[in-house]
Amino acid sequence: MAQTPPKSTESDADPRRHAPATLRNRDAILAILPQAFGSALQILEIASGTGEHAAHCAPALAKAAKGGFIWYPxxxxxxxxxGIDAHAKAAMADSGQPGCIAPAQRIDVSQADWTPQWTQPGQAGPIEAIFCANMIHIAPWAAAEGLFSGAGRLLPRNGTLTLYGPYRRNGQHTAPSNAGxxxxxxxxxxxxxxxxxxxxVAPLAQCNGLSLHRIETMPANNLIVIFRKD
Structure with a gap:
């Protein structure tokens, strides 16, 4: 069952926040990401939230890549x-993979022509793949429109946009819990x-030069959906 956005916990001394659902889904997500990203080494995550997906997935992917891997939350x-940076710092120290997670930056994909700060407007940046979990259903449709517009603009040919979360299929919910x-x-x-x-979602992708490439069924009636830049 898809979960409602969790209330996070936070202390004055530690900025890290925790989403309980992440502990339940992070290993299942990590198992799919190598196929989603392929040989990509520069990964942009949109809507990182607590930063726990980056902290869990990036060190494992960096270790497998054996150099050059960077996750941009x-x-x-x-x-x-x-909080994202604090999770990243702890994860990199624990894993022995320093530098595999870049400092978090503010990106609002609902803004027209959003561009990561390390690229110049109108030029292709280093981003080879984009990951976004649990955003497009907990945001106005303008956020989905901006996400796909940016992916179409920033990704190289065959670059991928990977989404995680609940979806309707052909107009129907996949489970009563998702309808609720x-x-x-x-x-x-x-x-x-x-x-x-x-x-x-698929028509929006097509309008921005991306094609539906792969759908993976995930626990709790969620999906991973992978789009590829044409």
């Missing part, structure tokens, strides 16, 4: 960035909601 909320989750989201904000993969 980001979030629209600047208040999340210190969708209703809960829309009661909180009518612009939120579980998106339809075939009716909304």
């Amino acid at each position: 980001s979030d629209w909320d600047a208040e999340n960035l210190p 989750f969708d209703a809960s989201l829309q009661s909180r904000d009518p612009s939120w909601g579980v998106r339809d993969l075939e009716g909304e």
Whole structure:
């Protein structure tokens, strides 16, 4: 079952926040990412939230890559960035993979022509793949539009955009729990909601030069959906 956005815990001394769902889904996500990213070494994460996916996945991927791997976390909320960096620092120290996670930066994909700070407007940056978990259903549709527009602009040919979360399939929820989750989201904000993969998300991808490449069924009625730049 898809989970509602968790309440995070935080102390004055430690900026790290914790999302309980991450502990349940991170290993399943990590198992798919090598196939999603392929040979890509420069990964941009959109909507990193607590930063726990970066902290868990990046060191393992960096170790397998044997050099050159960098995960770039980001979030629209600047208040999340210190916690993301704190998780990253601890994970890199524990794993012996220093430098595999870059400092977190603020990116709001709902803004037109958003560009990571290490690229110049109008020029292709070093990003080879993009990962985004649990965003497009807990955000206005403009965030999905901006995410795909940026992916179409920034990714090289055959670069991938990998999404994780709940989806409707051909207009239908995949489980009663997801239908309830969708209703809960829309009661909180009518612009939120579980998106339809075939009716909304895939057409948006196509409009931005990306094709649906692969769908992986995940625990708790979630999916990993991989789009590839044409």
